[in-house]
Amino acid sequence: MSRWEFVGRTDELNRLLEAVTGEAGRGLFFSGSAGIGKSRLLREGVGALPTDRFAIWSIAASATTAALPFGGLVQVLPAEQPQGLSPAGVLRWALNVLQQQAAGRRIVLAIDDAHLLDPPSAALVHLVARAENATVVGTLRDGEQIPLPIRALWTDDLVEHVELTPMPQAETTDLLASILGGPVDPGSADRLGRLSSGNPLLLRELVHAANGSAELKQTYGIWKWTGRLELAPNLTDLIDTRVGKLTDGVRAVVELVAFGEPLGLHLLRQAADQADVETAEERGLITVDQHDRRTNVRLAHPLYGEVMRRRCPVSRTRRLQAHLAELLEQVGKRRRDDLLRVAVWRLDSGTAQDAALLLEAAVQAFTRYDVPLATRLARAALSADGGYDAAELLATILMFADRPEEAIDVLDAVTPEPGDERRLCRWLTVRGMVSYWGVEPGVHCGGDRGSRRAAQRLRRPGPGARLRGDHAPAPTGHGRRGAAQPTRPRPAGGRRRRPRTGPLHHRVRPGRTGRADPQRYGDRPGALGSGQLAYRHAVPPTGPGVGPRHPAHAHRRPGRNRRDRRRRVRRPRRGG
Structure with a gap:
């Protein structure tokens, strides 16, 4: 990995150079959070100044020198100080030393972390900013106590104060x-x-x-x-430094937001003490924003959540997630995302027992193309006695996840009873869909034999007639010219209809045999999202020798034969 180069911050760098080299010669102070790039920006700006015109002194204040008089300027002032001078005399002596060393050049005093300066050093910086032919620039960290002489620099209009924002994407x-x-x-x-x-x-x-x-x-x-x-140790230490020491109440607030963000403010007030919520917001750990009619609470930084979630014990994690699910269920799942969030919290906390909730959440996750989460929720619904509905949805999801063998195993485990023909039709539909679209040609998954045995249980005509393949004998020769074709009795109208076969349900006209209607064959209208998914791909016929059309021609409607086209009568055009 190459050395970190200075990239971006063009406007801020130009503003710093203009503040130093301009005619006014006013200074500039950048303030921002830790690691935002204040120190690097200050070094790049000072390094771009010509040394023949400017006498530059760079100072890095620290907590170790904050308790020593002039400890922040130990790199600038001489080691020996004159004796018998008053505090004001010492400040005047230090300014004269800087002017002598500048030798007529403009003084530029750059202070990094100026909030850590001791009081005498801060007073000297203020005095240098008031002197002629001198400029003061520096950086400050947000949330720190700033010495009064430093704060007076921009309140007295001696320097500019600029808030450094995060880097854009x-x-x-x-x-x-x-x-x-x-x-x-x-x-x-x-x-x-x-x-x-x-x-x-x-x-x-x-x-x-x-x-x-x-x-x-x-x-x-x-x-x-x-x-x-x-999370490397350096990264974790950096986050710990920014978060600081937390009380038990404030830590509980941060953990709740870490597991539930975005979390409604009213829910957070019910789960934690109001004073702790306010303290966490004052310390910059959480942020409160308005979204539509709901006030949401989020963590101030994404890495806070990563650290909190990984450090939280498993037992406390499960308790917090279950508590969040209970609170949201009490106030009501009024938003679209609330159902999925409650289901995930229940699933992660080990308290998922409502099969209907898990099944509905799995459908919602599947419509969002979150296949791994939809698979987890559908399996949990099946384990919570979700029955055939959960198995049908899980098989559909597994087929779209390119795992048809698992889908077949799931369906075989919930084979309907012989007397339930509606359920059997749906089972054959989903199983045929998975067998046809999911399993590669030549791969045997036991689907043909199981489907035929299940189709033989149907006693009445209707959808079972197409499933059994009783409507057409097996053709021979695969439609080649000169091959023997099956014969069928003519209908009463005298015109033979071509059999319509194919894997798509829109190939069958409404009201005719073989129509795939989820509300007709389901337990209740519109109850199964998984059934709606399954019936969009109707089962291919399982009779001997009957196959679907090529997918490239699935959109074409069957046309008439040559004899019918010759019988058409061309109507004359009407005169204009």
Whole structure:
């Protein structure tokens, strides 16, 4: 991995250079959260200044020198100080030393983390900012106590105060490409940018952790991230530093939001103390925003949730998820996402016992193309005595997930009884759909024999007639010219109808034998989302020798034969 280059922040860098080199010569202070890029921006701006015109002193304040007089400026002032001077005399002496060392050049005093300066050093910085031919620039961290002389710099209009915002996604992508030495997959860059929230320091730790664990790989010249987050010790320590020490009440608030975000504010107030919620918001751990008519609570940073969820014990995790599900069920699942969230919380907490809830949530997850979650919910519904409905939905999902053998096993485990012909028709429909569309040609899954035995149980005509294949004998020669074709008795109208066969239900006219209607053959109208999915692909005929049309011609309607076309009478056109 190459060295981190300075990418982006063009407007902020130009503003810093303009503040130093402009005619007014006013200073500039950047403030922002930890790791947002304040120090790097300050170094790049100071490094771009010509040394023949500017006398530059760079100071890095720290907590170790905050208790020492002039400890923050120990890198600038001489080691020996004159004796017998008053505090004001010492400040004047220090300013004279800087002016002598500048030798007529403009003084530029750059202070990183100015909030950590001791009181005498902060007073000297304020005095330098008021002097002629001198400019003060620096950085501040949000949420820290700022010394009064430093705060007075922008209140007295001596310097400008600018809030440094997170890097936009475009600059984050450029920074990743510069770091890795090649283009980055857009999806990987987007997720890394969202996890870091535009914070270069967090982005660096994420890239180091992913690159060290082989989760970040280069394929055909493009870097891709698998999406699995590895919490390296440096990254965890950085998050702990930002979160700080938490009381039990505030930790409970952060954990609830971590497992339930976005979480309604009214739900959070019912689950935690109001004072703890306010404290977490004041400390910048959670954010409250308005979405439509609901006030939602989220974590202030995505990595807070990753750390909290991984550190939370399993027993407490299950208790919190069950508690969230109970609260949402009490107030009512009024939004579209509430049903799926309750089902997932119940499933993860081990309290999922409502088969109807799990089945409806599985249909909702499947309509969102979340096949893994839909499979989990459908299996849980089947385990909770969901019966044939859960098995039918699970088999349909497994077929779309390219796992037809498992789908066949699921259906075989819930074979209907011989007397229930409606259920048997639906079972044959789904099983035939899976056998035809899911299993590759030449692969035997036991579907033909099981389907024929089940079709023989049907005693009355109707859908079973098409399922048994009683409507047409087996053709020979596969439709080649000169081959023997089966004969059928002519209808009373004198014109022979061509048999309509095919795997799609719209090949059958409404009201005729073989119509696949989920409300007709279901237990109740519109009750089964899985049945609706299954009946969109009707079962292919299981009779001997009967096969579907080619999928490329499935949209064509059967036309008339040559004799019928010759009998058409061409009507004369009406005169204009």
